[in-house]
Amino acid sequence: MLFQGEPLKMVHVPENNSQIVGAVVTRSKMKQIAQQQDQIYTTIPSVTNNKSSSSSQEKIEHSDEVTSDLITANNFDITQIKIEQAKDPIIQNKIEEIMKDPTKHPYVCKDAILYKLTLMRSNSTTKTKLIYLPPSMINSFLQLYHNDPLSSHFGVRRTYLKIKNTFWWPKMEQSITQYMQSCLPCQQYNINRSKKPGQLYPIPVPEGPFQLIGIDYCGPLKKTPADNQYMLCITDYFTRWVTAVALTDCSAQTTAQALLKEYICRYGVPKSVLSGQSTQFKN
CATH class of the missing domain: 1.10.340.70 (Endonuclease III; domain 1)
Incomplete structure (x- = not known):
């Protein structure tokens, strides 16, 4: 309408007569409305007869009995x-x-x-x-x-x-x-629905060295000048000999290459390798 050059006429619409205006009400305004409604309810005279009042009183007493059974009173004063x-x-x-x-x-x-x-x-x-x-x-x-x-x-x-x-x-x-x-x-x-932990079985002692080895990672540690921040620890279960290999990362490919180069090529292929369930050991 502004672009057509027609004049605008501003008309005040009371908020009680407009749903659009009354849709946005501040918190203070809502409190005022609630207080006014409470005052109206308290000033309304009682026009009910004795029968209705007695029946309502019975209902209130019955509801109090029901709620008293459901909720325990806090007597810890x-x-x-x-x-x-x-x-x-x-x-x-x-x-x-x-x-x-x-x-x-x-x-x-x-x-x-x-x-x-x-x-x-x-x-x-x-x-x-x-x-x-x-x-x-x-x-x-x-x-x-x-x-x-x-x-x-x-x-x-x-x-x-x-x-x-x-x-x-x-x-x-x-x-x-x-x-x-x-x-x-x-x-x-309150039943525990999680899977029960499995029983621990003793690891049999190997017959000789370099037959059963255990591998695990230590880190990440502080980086060295060669950018190494992980330590692959290889332990022989018979002699308790520990071989530590410094590595830049702990991926599955790096683990396999380090195990082959730093251990198998030196001491031979072990019969069993014991490791955790980390991704670098499962891939």
């Missing part, structure tokens, strides 16, 4: 931990030692609760306070963090990572491992 710590003699002895000399032990006592001071990162200098969990609460605590529907029966490592930033107790990983091994659903359904 700081008051309960404080009570259980007061019953444990080991924890109380540590608190008494801290009161005598606070700088001597890696613990701290605050509001009659014992905490463990731990460096969460190797490069950090700030210690984090972790709640010292008493032994009487460990099993129920692990049951909450492992058997709960929201915990999904994680393994030892993931369960430990969930706990280690908040709680601590002696031999923590060991107790977590023992609890996982005693979990019946994990033992029933």
